[in-house]
């Protein structure tokens with residue numbers, strides 16, 4: 198997306214053809230009671246969904262269920278404290294060394310890996326998420342649009358696109374903003390302070406009520422500002438989209454001052470996620486050397502477990518499996534317990550061609566961590582590698598009863614059906630995955646293929662027919678809504 202942030206595919210996602218990018222950032226006006234703007238939660242969600250289709254195709258998309266599960270755990274712990282309980286959130290990571298995070302309409306919140314690595318504590322990371330959550334719950338983007346008198350879906354989509362463009366390339370975003378006829382850049386900058394202050398204030402409340410250290414917000418933003426000075430005119434992306442004034446810092450300081458000091462230890466998961474991201478940075482050799490050096494010099498803040506885990510991940514990436522196994526042995530010796538260690542152990546076995554051992558590890562881990570999606574995904578992959586597709590299909594069927602909205606599991610089920618040569622079921626499962634990601638035309642196409650496959654029984658055929666009718670109706674409804682939004 199860095200190369201084509203205003204790509205047509207994104208715009209076509211909503212079947213809206215004429216979009217003028219408007220404005221860069223989330224600095225938005227305070228409209229008080231007109232909080233919702235003119236957009237229904239469903240409309241905001243669909244705009245966010247269409248932007249997400251594009252983000253998932255971006256090479257920077259970090260398709261790691263453990264990292265996103267972690268972000269969602271922290272994010273949902275914070276958003277559960279919000280008064281706006283109806284809002285759904287989805288948190289995701291992008292592989293990008295710059296310090297940035299951003300919120301899309303509909304509750305989609307992206308975080309750069311660089312920002313996760315720059316956070317000195319879990320509370321610091323949580324403070325950024327809390328700030329973004331507050332932009333969403335206050336409908337800041339929608340309020341900016343309605344203030345400008347352009348209550349159109351196109352404007353909100355264009356704003357979302359512009360924020361994405363600002364993610365890594367300020368010049369492009371600026372160009373996009375200048376080209377827009379709607380919200381003047383100047384207005385946007387004037388209004389931004391109120392919204393930033395509101396997001397800080399509400400974010401601090403979320404942080405405090407969910408048990409994080411509220412000082413995390415002050416310390417992280419201060420560090421961001423310092424690094425901004427080093428960058429001269431090229432401030433970190435986060436400061437471009439969330440302008441940080443001395444006034445804002447002072448405000449935050451005042452709110453934090455006098456509150457009881459609270460030491461909040463970082464979770465092991467936070468440390469493991471950071472180690473995993475660090476192990477993927479630079480060359481694999483560099484990553485190995487860094488973890489080795491820090492272990493040797495004992496120069497690390499958190500636990501030895503996280504360092505050993507990071508070294509094992511770096512070794513795995515480097516292709517040195519015996520050395521990775523050795524670190525795994527150290528983790529076992531330290532009696533470190535985490536589902537992330539189990540998936541690592543299974544992956545190591547798989548890489549060495551020992552699929553049955555990977556199956557055994559994940560089968561043992563699954564009842565211990567029934568809610569860990571990465572374990573469930575890993576188990577299906579391992580069962581397929583061990584040539585046990587029947588068991589894999591049984592597992593996906595049971596699993597989807599509990600997690601019917603898990604698109605990734607539907608994809609794994611489609612893959613398993615394809616191994617079994619069941620074409621109707623394969624396309625039906627793939628259709629569900631597409632439908633869950635808002636790709637209705639693609640879902641219809643898969644259901645068409647399922648209908649024509651000719652290898653289903655009567656019951657399966659009628660299920661597919663019914664689903665196809667539903668999806669065609671949804672496609673027609675969405676096209677109609679998009680036409681109306683365009684005319685508005």
Ligand SMILES: [Zn+2]
Nearest residue numbers: 223393396439
């Ligand atoms: Zn902000």
